[in-house]
Amino acid sequence: MRFVWIVALVGALCVSGCGGKPRLEAGPGLAVAETGQLPEPRREDLTTADRPYLIGPFDKLQISVFGVEDMEQKIQADASGRISFPLAGVIEAAGRTPGELATAIATRLRPYVRDPQVTVNLEETVSQVITVEGEVKTPGQYPVVGRMTLLRAIARAEGTSEFARLREVVIFRTVGNQRYAGLYDLKAIRQGAYEDPEVFANDVVIVGTSETRRIFKDVLAVSPAILAPLIYLIR
Numbered sequence: 439m440r441f442v443w444i445v446a447l448v449g450a451l452c453v454s455g456c457g458g459k460p461r462l463e464a465g466p467g468l469a470v471a472e473t474g475q476l477p478e479p480r481r482e483d484l485t486t487a488d489r490p491y492l493i494g495p496f497d498k499l500q501i502s503v504f505g506v507e508d509m510e511q512k513i514q515a516d517a518s519g520r521i522s523f524p525l526a527g528v529i530e531a532a533g534r535t536p537g538e539l540a541t542a543i544a545t546r547l548r549p550y551v552r553d554p555q556v557t558v559n560l561e562e563t564v565s566q567v568i569t570v571e572g573e574v575k576t577p578g579q580y581p582v583v584g585r586m587t588l589l590r591a592i593a594r595a596e597g598t599s600e601f602a603r604l605r606e607v608v609i610f611r612t613v614g615n616q617r618y619a620g621l622y623d624l625k626a627i628r629q630g631a632y633e634d635p636e637v638f639a640n641d642v643v644i645v646g647t648s649e650t651r652r653i654f655k656d657v658l659a660v661s662p663a664i665l666a667p668l669i670y671l672i673r
Contacts, residue, residue, distance in 0.1 A: 503556050533579070570591055
């Protein structure tokens with residue numbers, strides 16, 4: 439779904455010259471945002487009660503195995519979203535629902551426990567998370583603690599990969615049921631051309647992949663002359 443947003447965004451972009459300067463226009467389904475930055479989300483935009491909760495880094499879990507008291511554990515997922523459970527070893531919890539994690543643990547326990555019935559409950563959740571995807575070393579969901587910026591979010595994902603195109607970083611955000619997309623240049627931010635933008639809970643950050651390079655090629659052809667983020671509304 440998120441890459442559909444990218445296709446819809448860039449497929450409608452038109453690049454043309456105007457007095458020697460590049461002019462970016464929005465096509466059908468898009469509108470140029472009258473702002474130099476993504477608008478901040480409202481309070482109601484920061485909650486997502488309409489979707490199942492997925493376990494993320496630093497979530498605290500209550501895990502029990504029916505009939506085995508020694509296996510009742512309170513466990514906190516580490517920064518990469520993994521947990522360690524007796525006999526089951528290290529398990530990837532991030533991105534799974536509590537029910538899916540319970541099934542994964544039960545599968546690991548079957549050689550040691552007859553018909554294991556595992557229950558996983560959320561003891562303490564980190565509901566304020568951002569998603570970082572694309573050409574980063576550790577894609578995933580990361581908690582928003584204090585003020586988080588784009589560069590810090592990418593650092594949480596252990597930085598960009600060797601294949602990342604730093605001029606092709608997109609932030610998707612929904613504000614009051616309106617979807618926005620902002621295209622950023624990490625090199626320009628690091629060189630002080632414009633401020634490192636703040637990111638908020640439920641933002642999706644995608645660092646350019648081979649697919650986004652192909653989609654954004656027309657915009658990037660004139661990007662040396664663009665010294666500010668490109669912000670668009672997605673209708």
